[in-house]
Amino acid sequence: MEIKEASQGARIRLERIHDLIEEVGQYQLIEQQKDDLGIDTKSSEMDLVTRVDKESERVISAWIMENYPDDGILGEEGTEHNPEAAYQWVVDPVDGTNNYAQRFPIFGISVGIKFRKVGVGGIVHIPALKEWFIGVKGEGATLNGKTIQVGDKTELIHCLAGTGFPYDKGTNERNNLREVSTLIPQIRGLRRTGSAAFDLCCVACGRFDFFWEMTLKEWDIAAACVILEEAGAVWKIYQEEREISIVAGNSTLVQKLMPILTDSTL
Numbered sequence: 001m002e003i004k005e006a007s008q009g010a011r012i013r014l015e016r017i018h019d020l021i022e023e024v025g026q027y028q029l030i031e032q033q034k035d036d037l038g039i040d041t042k043s044s045e046m047d048l049v050t051r052v053d054k055e056s057e058r059v060i061s062a063w064i065m066e067n068y069p070d071d072g073i074l075g076e077e078g079t080e081h082n083p084e085a086a087y088q089w090v091v092d093p094v095d096g097t098n099n100y101a102q103r104f105p106i107f108g109i110s111v112g113i114k115f116r117k118v119g120v121g122g123i124v125h126i127p128a129l130k131e132w133f134i135g136v137k138g139e140g141a142t143l144n145g146k147t148i149q150v151g152d153k154t155e156l157i158h159c160l161a162g163t164g165f166p167y168d169k170g171t172n173e174r175n176n177l178r179e180v181s182t183l184i185p186q187i188r189g190l191r192r193t194g195s196a197a198f199d200l201c202c203v204a205c206g207r208f209d210f211f212w213e214m215t216l217k218e219w220d221i222a223a224a225c226v227i228l229e230e231a232g233a234v235w236k237i238y239q240e241e242r243e244i245s246i247v248a249g250n251s252t253l254v255q256k257l258m259p260i261l262t263d264s265t266l
Contacts, residue, residue: 003118007137009087010113010121013068014134018123020063021109024056025127028094032103039101047167048097053077056093060111064089076219088114090222095124096195105129110197112222122223124197133201135227141204148205150233154252159209160189162199166215166242174242176214178266200224203248204231210249212261214242221246238262 031037031052038051057077064073065081072085076092089111094100096107105128113121124133133148135141141148153159161183169175184190191208193199196216202208204227221235221244228235228248235248238261247257260266 004138006115007120007139011136013113014121014123017063021123021125024059025109025125028052028056029127032100037101044167048101050097050101053094053097057091060091060093086116090219092219095197099194106193106195106198108195108198110223112226119222119226122226124201124223126198133227135230137226141227141230143205148231150204150231150250151206151209152250153209156186156256157188159187161187162191162202162208162211164192164196164213179261182260182266196220197224200248201227203233204228210253210257212247214245216244216246
């Protein structure tokens with residue numbers, strides 16, 4: 001199957017699951033107002049999970065298995081199904097769980113689709129903002145149905161950037177503090193939203209000029225990277241030892257940022 005045909009398959013899949021994602025988003029907003037969110041921890045005291053994360057992934061995964069039983073699934077909360085399948089769904093049911101647990105409104109549902117390990121489609125839905133970022137390989141990227149494009153700034157001093165910090169920031173010296181300290185004097189401003197998928201989509205639509213973060217996972221970036229590419233942005237891995245450490249922006253900015261982020265003296 002050619003990538004063009006695979007992209008068409010991804011588009012159909014995203015169109016079909018759209019209503020379910022909207023329902024899950026509404027469920028998340030309702031549950032967020034309840035007293036008990038069923039909060040637990042995973043890799044550290046800073047790495048949270050709620051019953052809503054688990055239930056959202058269960059519902060999304062069940063829909064995929066029912067409608068596309070031959071497809072594979074990789075979910076943040078442990079779902080792994082048919083990993084050798086050509087089409088793979090990569091699901092982050094609540095991207096920004098720490099925000100969600102604090103009742104901060106920036107969190108989202110991220111669903112990416114890969115075909116033979118190549119990203120061909122993605123949705124990032126931010127329920128509280130009623131925003132839908134959608135990208136299909138070769139077909140462009142949109143925000144609520146309108147075409148989006150990465151920003152065109154070329155000088156760091158003019159840039160508004162986004163970043164994030166790893167969950168082991170208290171125990172690992174490679175925790176992004178030195179990178180932040182280096183870049184802060186060189187840029188116009190820095191924001192930290194707490195949702196990597198949302199941050200990357202903010203680059204895709206020009207809200208942020210660039211974004212970088214270390215120690216991300218496949219489910220954090222699978223959908224957003226397709227959206228980025230289709231919006232004309234580029235993304236690169238800037239170090240290998242800290243899982244997925246990504247920088248994204250237009251090609252000029254990423255070219256300027258790579259030497260800074262890969263500086264071994266930081």
